[in-house]
Amino acid sequence: SQRTLVLFKPDAVRRGLVGNILSRFESKGLGIVALELRTIDGTKADEHYAEHVERDFYPPLREFVTSGPLVACVLEGDEAVEVVRAINGATDGRKAAPGTIRGDLSLSNRENLVHGSDSPESAEREIKIWFPGL
Numbered sequence: 001s002q003r004t005l006v007l008f009k010p011d012a013v014r015r016g017l018v019g020n021i022l023s024r025f026e027s028k029g030l031g032i033v034a035l036e037l038r039t040i041d042g043t044k045a046d047e048h049y050a051e052h053v054e055r056d057f058y059p060p061l062r063e064f065v066t067s068g069p070l071v072a073c074v075l076e077g078d079e080a081v082e083v084v085r086a087i088n089g090a091t092d093g094r095k096a097a098p099g100t101i102r103g104d105l106s107l108s109n110r111e112n113l114v115h116g117s118d119s120p121e122s123a124e125r126e127i128k129i130w131f132p133g134l
């Protein structure tokens with residue numbers, strides 16, 4: 001079994017989609033290890049997005065992820081990292097396949113509702129950032 005860090009970004013909370021999104025992960029069979037509503041500051045965003053801080057798209061992304069509460073959670077299950085990324089869909093909601101979270105619910109490249117760790121190594125790094133006690 002594997003763990004992954006998932007964020008339901010501020011657009012998910014604002015739009016009232018937390019239940020809808022969580023339901024997809026639960027229905028798939030993933031287990032909830034930790035789950036918490038949080039509002040983060042820019043420093044925390046920089047830590048989480050360390051590999052993107054120099055990118056052109058980062059300043060507005062930083063603004064967005066600090067714009068209101070988000071839900072941080074750790075999910076677990078067989079191949080959880082890959083399974084969550086498949087359920088999330090492609091980064092750009094306009095291109096994401098129907099049936100995925102982004103494909104069904106987002107029309108944006110930035111406000112794309114969810115984050116999922118991109119590898120088991122990233123998952124361990126991100127879980128330490130968000131849930132140091134785990």
Ligand code: ATP
Nearest residue numbers: 052057061090091109110111112114115116117118
């Ligand atoms: P995540 O890491 O959030 O699961 P991802 O792996 O699909 O998403 P990344 O390439 O890691 O996407 O980018 C991280 C986040 O930065 C995206 O989820 C999106 O919110 C934002 N982002 C990425 N590319 C762009 C872009 N070209 N324009 C605006 N925002 C972007």
